[in-house]
Each structure stands twice: as structure tokens, then as C-alpha cells.
Amino acid sequence: MTLPYGVISDPHYHRWDAFATTNADGLNSRLEIQLDATKEAAKAMKTAGCKHMLVAGDTFHVRGAISPSVLHFVTETYEWIIKELGLEVVMLAGNHDLETNDSVYSANAAASLRSIGVEIVCGKRPHSIKMGDVTVHLISWRNNHAELISDLKTLRSGLDGDNHDVVVHTSINKAIPTMPDVGIDAQELKDIGFRLLLSGHYHNHKEVLPGVVSIGALTHQNWGDVGSLAGFMIVNPDGTFTHHETSAPKFVNLEDDVEDDQIRGNYVRFRAVVESDEEGIKLQNVLKTMGAKGVVCNFIRKASMMEGTASTAETSKIDSLGESVAAYCKIVHDTDGGFDLSKVSREKGHFMIVESGVFREVESSTPLHKVWEDLGSGVLSSITSQA
DSSP states (O other), X not given: OOOOEEEEOOOOBOOOOTTOOBOTTOOBHHHHHHHHHHHHHHHHHHHTTOSEEEEOSXXXXXXXXXXXXXXXXXXXXXXXXXXXXXXXXXXXXXXXXXXSSSOOGGGBGGGGGGXXXXXXXXXXXXXXXXXXXXXXXEOOOOSSHXXXXXXXXXHHHTOOSSOEEEEEXXXXXXXXXXXXXXXXXXXXXXXXXXXXXXXXXXXXXXXXXXXXXXXXXXXOOSGGGTTOOOOEEEEOTTSOEEEEOOSSOOEEEEESBOOHHHHBTSEEEEEEEESSHHHHHHHHHHHHHTTBSEEEEEEEEGGGGSTTOOOOHHHHTOOBHHHHHHHHHHHHHHHHSOOOGGGSOEETTEEEEEETTEEEEEETTSBHHHHHHHHOTTEEEEEEEEO
């Protein structure tokens, strides 16, 4: 009898900093959310009659390193899935799992989970699972698109019949609307002839062409995931599939008008024009009261939009980015009383700044007017807090 199977991808288990705390047992709160989402997916797969849970790459987040406090709790979670739920877990190597550019078993952080019964797929040879009338094949990360295409064609040429699915970890063009076409065209993948081709790597669930599917990440992980569809898949015996979101928080961008259901339980970034710092702090507190899991507010001071605005005593003396950050911290600390100066990262004379979710490194001696030209004038602040 052919059974359905479940698929997750790109969980990126990690000890996160943003919006995170650590409990007495050393468990990072956002890692806990990721692991709860994994269990949620596994339970749904078990209920649907699945025997297998496939992980399509990027189990871990940091390339070439894995924290013991991450590995410990990830191991506990998958041991529970295997022993308590009775699912067989097959885990594909993704680029983030690997210390090397290519799929080398000894360089795969996820290989440590083999000791609890996880089947690890990492290397040149594909792994095949017979599920009744359907066979699912897995090919681990290839650093070269041409090599992956060649391996897929070689695999398909040696198979009889139509009931063959394949799971890979690669970039598919058009899987993320804003992403340039630097991956593989979906039609080229479709023409190879698998019933379904499921791919991890891009963090958005989308059927790019019939039978060519970007699985998407299990959960949202940062501001780059705003607007993406995250969750897990259940593939039915006939090749149809369903996608399911988990209860994990999303990263959400809001502009001026906000709805309660967009805020509650999510990480919210809010942009607005304000009269003063105090008004901005009040807006931030309102968002937290509405149930946001975490808040980042990017405010534009109304006065800064008008030419000829007089400088304050604090801003008139600012020439460098370092002085700007220091002055801003002083203002917020004096008005809010809860600003943690240790959250400001300054190492080796550099600052890390965030604009549109992208971290950028800027020398602290950079003249402020140059930074403002790069970011766009009028940016008052970026305040980060956690619930």
C-alpha cells in the first residue's frame, strides 16, 4: 500500500539573538519555537498516515559550527519524533549544514543525528525510499547547478515507470518573486521527468510549475522572510499535496494602518511618521500591548521632512556614526529607561546597522551625512524590543 509522506525544509535550528531569551535549562526561546513547529508538523504527518518525515536540507543554521545547546535540544526533538511518534526521519544535507562547499559526510553537522536513528543523505550517491507504488529519491546539496542537473538526469534515466519523486536542495527561479534568476529554471527541472520535484533552499513555498515545488522554510526566521509562505508539506499517494502553516510567529511589515490579526503573536516591524521620540515610544508600547511577540519601529521624524529645520544641541555636534549611535542611545535611555546599551554591537571600530532587514557593516568614523545618503534621509531610529 502506498502511503503519504511528509516534508519539511530549512528549519535552520539556531540559538537566535533577536527577540530571544534563554531559560534555566539553556534553551533559547526562538529555538524552542522552531522545535515546537517541528513537533507540530510531525504530529500532523502521523495523523495523515505518513510513515516518513523528510527534511530537505539546512537543518542547522550556522555553517561549519554547531552549538551544543542547539544540538542537545534538536537531538531530543528528533528522538521523540522517531521513538514516540514512530516516524522514520530522512535528512538531506543542505549548504548550511556543511563545513565544505560540497556534500562531504564528515563535514555535515546533521550527521551527528545518525546516532538516534535519523537517516542521513550526504554525498554523491542518491538515496531512494520505496513507498508502495511510489519511490522517493533524495540528492544532497550540489555546489554546481550543472552537476545537479546531470545527476538528476542520470538518476531518472535508470528508472522505470512514472511514480518517482525526487527531493533536492537548490535554487529554483521564480520561487521567490523578488529574487533574480540565479538558480535553475523550473522547466529544465520539469523536463527531466520526475512526477514531483521538491526543493529546499529558497524560503518560500510555491509550486513554480506543475510538479516543480519550492518547499519553503518550516518557519519565518528573519526580516528577509516577510511575505513568504512557511510551513510543511504532506504528499499524497497520487502525487497531489497539501501545504500547512505552523503556529510559529511570522515576521510582518506594517505601514501606518494595522490590523490586530497581523500583530498578535508575530514579530512586527512598523514604519510611521512621528512628531517626536516620545510619540514613537508610545506607538511601540501600543504594539506590544496589542500582543506583538516582538517589535521593531522605524520612525521618520516629521520635522526631518522639512527643509531648514534647526539642529538640536545633541545633533549639531554629531559628525560620525559612532557619535550618532551614542547620542541616540542617550536619548532613548533617558526617556524609556529600558534600553540595553549592550545590544548595540560595536567591534573593531565598526557598527552593524539594519535597513530593510539587511545587516550592513559601517566604520564608526564614517561621516554621518554619508550614512544618511546611503540609507535615505529622515530615518530617526530603529528600536528593537522583545515581549
